[in-house]
Amino acid sequence: MQCPPWPKGKKLVHLDLKGAPPRVEYLHRLIELFSQLGVDGLLVEYEDVFPYEGELKLLQATAQPAYSREEVLSMQEFAKSKRMEVIPLVQTFGHMEFVLKHRPMWHLREVAQCVGTLNPHKEDGVKLVMEMLRQVVELHPNLSTLHIGADEVYMLGEGEESTTWLASPGRTVEQLFLGHVTKVAKAIKEAWPHMTIMMWDDMMRGMSQDTLKACGLVGLVQPMLWDYNPNLDVDKTVSLLEKYSSAGMSDLWAASSFKGSTSVYTCVTNTQRHVDNHLQWLQVAASLSAGVNLKGIAITGWQRYDHLSVLCELMPVALPSLAACLQTLLHGQFSAEAHSKVTDMLGISSVEVEAMGRMSAGDSLFPGRRLAELIVELDSLLNSGDVRFFDNSMYVRGWFSPYHLQRKSVNPLITMQIHSQATVYLAMLQQKAEAVREEMVQFYPDSTAQEWLEEHVHPVTAPLQKLTEDTGACVKEMMP
Structure with a gap:
């Protein structure tokens, strides 16, 4: 089905570094490729490879060294030279496994067995989050946008302090969620008044328009609605975006996926699946009313489902998928023209990495191609x-x-x-x-x-x- 091309706004590529952090030279080659594919910015989720210092040094990965300060700066400089913005993503509520797994941080969990969720009642929790953000902002000179995560805050409301708090009449888990996020967002605005704040939207999907209007987040954050399903429900997604907009959050983002959302242990990317996801998003964009200001789309590429799960597809096997998804957005469909653009640019015979053919000499636009071929061969043998x-x-x-x-x-x-x-x-x-x-x-x-x-x-x-x-x-x- 033909849709208009992706309307406007930025096309960001998500770099999930909480597993398989590329060597810096390879990171630069990827950024070079992204810029040639028409990417406007990077949404970088450092997690434990960020060079945290002081009391937060214990957050640094031990399996491999974290990136050095110089490497983080050089990555930004290189991206900037390609006219690409860098937006750090720092989790501030859910998915804080890389923080809360450490024994000195255990007391900040909402419930003992859930390593991802921060207890919203502890002042130390907000202090910790703000110190993480401070170090990240400080290492990103002239930063204008931050993503504060806040997706999948599992088991919120089940901790002892939450149960007591919720026992008072009229209090809800929704308020608990909104209260913490508002506190963090306000603290960010206080420290960096010009900062734009993005957050994942999933915890707000079931909330009424009135709840959202009254929550204090209006004008503070830009929700990013994520859906990686090849059969994404267009009508439902449109009405969700319209709801956020009517509640006063008219600056909104979409988030699709080019890898890392098939199954938790997938090794080889299926391009068609991700192209289908983008075709659905194009329909969503075409169906929105004029009042919704779609700021852009983040094309996510998850490296793990969370900090403690296995590695899924590595970047090289997903580059044909990424290129195909970007061309789909540019053309409004995955036409023959879009298809040949991808195969010509990457020097491959098929956009499916399993069928792309063996390497010829001209490998220039496909950094890591040989690794992709070998993974495909090994995966086929293993299965x-x-x-x-x-x-x-x-x-x-x-x-x-x-x-x-x-x-x-x-x-x-x-x-x-x-x-x-x-x-x-x-x-x-x-x-x-x-x-x-x-x-x-x-x-x-x-x-x-x-x-x-x-x-x-x-x-x-x-x-x-x-x-x-x-x-x-x-x-x-x-x-x-």
């Missing part, structure tokens, strides 16, 4: 039924069951066949995994390569490894 379910095959289940293994009573001929097949699969996987690791460390810290392999490859190789050892040992017992 092949023969490899994944080898220990469920007729021969293993029929002639090498736990019963046989325990008694070391096996048919040597068949067990040798099992052993030899398992060895072949294992060698293939190890060889491919090693190639991925060698390529990955050129773009990412060693710890990222290690983590990625342990999360995505090890669960498949470990059972094969055990099977080769067990079959080998049993055959020895049964042969002269």
